[in-house]
Amino acid sequence: MRPDILNPLFAETESLEGIGPKLKKPMEKLGLTRIRDVLYHLPERFVTRRAVADLDDANVGEQVVVALDVTEHRASRSPRGPHRVLASDAKGNICALTYFGRASYTAKKQLPVGEKRWVAGRLDQYDQMLQIVHPDHIAEKSDGAMGQLVEPVYRLSEGLTQPRIASLVEQSISRAPELPEWIERSTMERHGWPSWREAIAAAHKSENVKARDRLAYDELFANALALMLVRETNRKRRGQPLQGDGHLRDKLQLPFPLTGAQQRSIDEIAGDMAQSSPMLRLLQGDVGAGKTVVALEAMLVAVEAGAQAAMLAPTELLARQHFETLRTMARPTGVEIALLTGRDKGRARESILMGLLDGSIDIVVGTHAIFQESVSYKNLGLVVIDEQHRFGVSQRLMLAQKGRVTPHTLAMTATPIPRTLVLANHGEMEVSRLDDLPPGRQAIDTRVLPVDRLDDLVAAMGRHVESGQQAYWVCPMVRDSETMDNDIAAAEARYAGLRERFGEDVVLVHGQLAPEEKDAAMARFAAGEAKVLVATTVIEVGVDVPNATLMVIEQAERFGLAQLHQLRGRVGRGSEKSTCLLLRSAELSETGKKRLELMKSSQDGFLLAEEDLKLRGGGELLGTRQSGEEGFSIATLEQVTKLLEIANADVKLLVERQGGLSNPERGEAARVVLYLLERDWGVQTLRSG
């Protein structure tokens, strides 16, 4: 149950003044449904303005506040043209205040001819004349109504304006109660941090490092605490010790010797599975590192010990691929393997369900359908989750709760998460790392090309396809409400263009297609019927088409290093030499340049991930967060690096020395922050365990 003190923060935003039905959509688009969401909608940056006596004292491009006398309105001649208001400063310099569209109505009201007004905005130059386009503020006096000299800039969605969000934030802050302090006193004092309420208020006012750090710490603390609770609960759960005798594994006839890292991981997993507390282990291994065979060995351990194993894949297509691979590899062992997806209906499905219940099926591979209510196992001993990051925590918990005894869990990820982040995201798990690739892998020839070489590129792709090989063409896709539609449009446009050249040989996949359409396109490509797959990043996870040997990535600088690496890993899977072409835009930031250089020079996923972390932590306070992949919405990577260890130590102190959530003071406060930051799954495991 959520602590009562949080109730005002979880009230709907509709209860705020000024929110009508019109704002509902744009608010939802930004995820602002409750007061707490508004409070945590922290500014992306701040504008700093300078009050100037006259425009001689201001520079073009600068944010200023200046007093102007309104002299003339010049309505536009065309309906789409600008409405210009001419005004002069104390020295007689003329400045145009320029409005487009509906804003010109407001201008007429706010800027009567002959009056003096204080105007805030960015000074610009147009046709030899100074101008301010859509001033941020107009006021009759240079007092509070003028706006702050330092002003927050929020992420918007269509229909919302900066002043509107600022007003919602202000109202929300006034409703925020003081919360009990959950941070260890010594930590607070050492950093000089403000209370939660003060921190929220300050973080909306200016670029306040202490306030931001405190809020980031809160998130890390809540996260670490929740993970610790999961871990504790898991330790107390009853598991099933599974000791394989090797009789099935001995029958495997692998066409290759296992690498050292594979063998080590298998030993670690088997060691865990032999214990009576359930395993929670993460197998981390770069694309192509050979995780599947490790998973198979683990599943055979379970079967040898008389239990069943289930393997969960994030998509239908991947489930099918795994099924085929495992069935082929495991044939000599004689174990029964089945595939179960949401598509299976009727008799086929019934017979699989029977087999799982009576134990005649040893291993099942599938999508989340394998964990529906209606699916019962005779004795499920091991769950393998492929591509862990695609599954939320709630799914992890759901899995853990299936059956009277908790099955062992092996999660696998190809995201080469840096060590610091492994701890932050998967602190409840032990980790095995496949840090060497199987021998004989060919390097992927990686090149950076300016985007104006597109024609050459399409020609080269033509030759490539004619020689019988396949290719990926990736367009960027940013998870941002403003640009998302544009990104889809860009992918559609590229698809249309390539289709003119390659006809039916091209297929398109992006996140807004219906799942069946997407699957069908993927399947055609996987079967070799389609030669070119145009996609947004949905191909990232696990697709294995060895005949695809060319990867083109458009606007490569918009991707993070880890993502680029994942994408590149789609090629270089067969015996043919593979190529990855990174198309870059004409304007490239220093960071963008470095990223592409690194991609050219290294193919080591772990190294690239560490470098990525360094590049991104490059001293930006407000930082850039990449599509939530690190699992944090407040803390930036830099803050994670700076504060995670402290948060972990404080959590350890609380749980191990101070009685955890049962501590009369800090325990209650800790419960508050878990709910506030939606890490209450930590509390819920306590109950389910």
Ligand code: ADP
């Ligand atoms: P991933 O870790 O990306 O899931 P896979 O399990 O799909 O990687 O393995 C990639 C390829 O490498 C497969 O074709 C697999 O058969 C092969 N492979 C796995 N282990 C070895 C090994 N020890 N030596 C040689 N090839 C291997």
Ligand code: MG
């Ligand atoms: Mg895999």
